[in-house]
Amino acid sequence: MLGPTVAAYLVLSAILFATGAAGVLIRRSPLIVLLALELMLNAGNLALIAFARQHADSGGQVFALAVMVVAATEVVVGLGLIVAMSRKKVELDVDALTELEG
């Protein structure tokens, strides 16, 4: 098998995931949070495809396709919400949106 080993892909995937998670936890703009979420999802995709290649099993790739669909729909809904918020002049800051507190 040519190219880097699975471990290399997994390391890259872990870095991507950690970057995404850090973005979700640290950034306050919902737009950036959404971007960071995409990063986390694609980190997962990378891991799936790496394992699929190692096992020579296309199941992982199919699953990655499904994740992309979910990611696309999620972005549609998320961006729609953000656009609606900015139209209504709601401040675009996730820390300000605390109305669901118990």
Added chain:
Amino acid sequence: MTAAAWLALFSPLGAAVALAVLGDRISRSRAGLLVSGSVLVSFVSSAYVLARLLSEHPEQRSHVSTLWTWLSAGDLQVGFEILVDPLSVFMMLVVSGVGFLIVSYATGYMRGDDEERRYHAYKALFVFSMLLLVQSGNLLLLLVGWGMVGLSSYLLINFWHQRRSAVAAGKKAFIVNAFGDATVALGLFLVIQRVGALDFATVFGSAEAEIGRSNTVAVLIALGLLGGAAAKSAQVPLHTWLPDAMEGPTPVSALIHAATMVTAGVYLIARTHVLFELAPVVLHTAAVLGGVTLLVAGVIALVQTDIKRVIAYSTMSQIGYMFVAAGVGAYGAGMFHLMTHAFFKALLFMAAGLVIHALAGEQDIRRMGGLGRELPRTTRAFLIGTLALAGVPPLAGFFSKDEILANTLDGGPLGIVLFVFGVAGAFLTAMYSFRLLFVVFRGKQSEHVQHHLHREPNEGPLSMVWPVGVLAVLAVVGGLVSVPGGWHAVDTWLEPVSRPLVHPAGWMEAFSPILSVCVALLGIAVAWRLWGQASDLPTALARRYPLATVALERKLYFDEVYDALLVRPAARLAVTLERVVERPIVAGSARATAGGIRGLASRVAATQSGLLRVYALVVAVGLATLVLVFISVR
């Protein structure tokens, strides 16, 4: 025929349910008419059943009708069944007949009361309960009627629930009656254990074999039944509730506490006489209780000052006679006195109701006097009732009381003692009843009367006057159904159900009336000397014997003794338990639990900040922890 009996039973219940459902969508006068109509239906059906029974052979006059199996527990099957036989038809006629007159009277008496409809509904419920009690075909259904009669009596006694005394009286009546219900229930448990059935035919049929084997069991069962009978019929020492029950409206006193419910004890003894005869000791106890009650109540009635309380004590005393009769085994005589007593005592109560009505609610006889000139018709009705009560021939009370006295003469040594009691009671009866008559209707008009008497044409609304008239006629002629030395219609009629144990000889039937009439006339003469004319003899007597007077005015301290022995210890126990158990343990634990959960909840709620990033952090940290745990533990 049984269909007519069922109709008689359920017609008042239908009226009660209709009133409860309709609420104020039915007018007050229609509510009264509905109830009196339903009781009239019961009376007509009962009369029809009587006519059908009369056409049958005396030994075959017993019909059981079962609607469904009401209770089924192992081998014990109890049906919802009624028994139609001479005894139950006799009671049905008394209850529905006198009941109809009193319910009609009540439509006039209660007119204008705020809660007239509730009153009528309760009254219909009472008539249903009483009919259930006398018609039931087994001991369990009898106990159901027994308890329901107590309940509706309670509801009617504290009908005027704004009055504290009425509420207290209702509670007292309920508690004493519940005591009786409990002893009856205990007796029934023993019957179930021994016989394994509760319907009259099986129980009485196998009583001799199953219950008679053990004297103790027979005595215990009879004692249980006697406890219930004495409580319901207000016999010493369970009598204290009846005088207080006079807090209820006067028609209630007439119907429940004179004519029907309080006589249920006598009916119970006559119905279950087979069980009582297995334990003669208890039967004799019943007779002695009756004898003591008739004297005690008669003496107390001499000094009471509330018109209704005097009549209430007189009721106790007359039921004492019935207990004496039932106790010596003269069931027919007891039932006969029950019937005539229903006539003349209801008459007395209703005439007293007319007086109270005319005086705008005044019941104290010391504030009455000289009413004879103002209320001539009421006076005549009261006079008839008083003469019948005192046993003056040829009124109803004379025949029935003397039948009882004649029967006691045949009851052996105990019978002789009871006869003496009865004759002394006849003297007291004449004395207190004429005292009431003289004090209320003769003498000078008091200031209160002059100010408060409001005169009406006919001395009251028509609906109140005509039942009094009918009862006056019945009180005069009602005794003629049984004449000493002639015929004994009641005895003969009841013979198939409850065969009497005593058979008075001819001389007894001649001797006892003569003696008791002489004694009654003597009592009237004494009453005339004391209260019939202006005289200071009563006050002089009271001053001469202050101890006796006070003891009688305090009703021989029965209430005080019960208060000290039962009520106050119970209250003290309740207060102690409240302080030691209820407040620290029961309420305290509930309060601590609630407080703890509330504190925990407020602490948990603090984590719900609504900050999305905090939630995400918690999820991430949790996930990371789990991953680490799974990797390291494996």
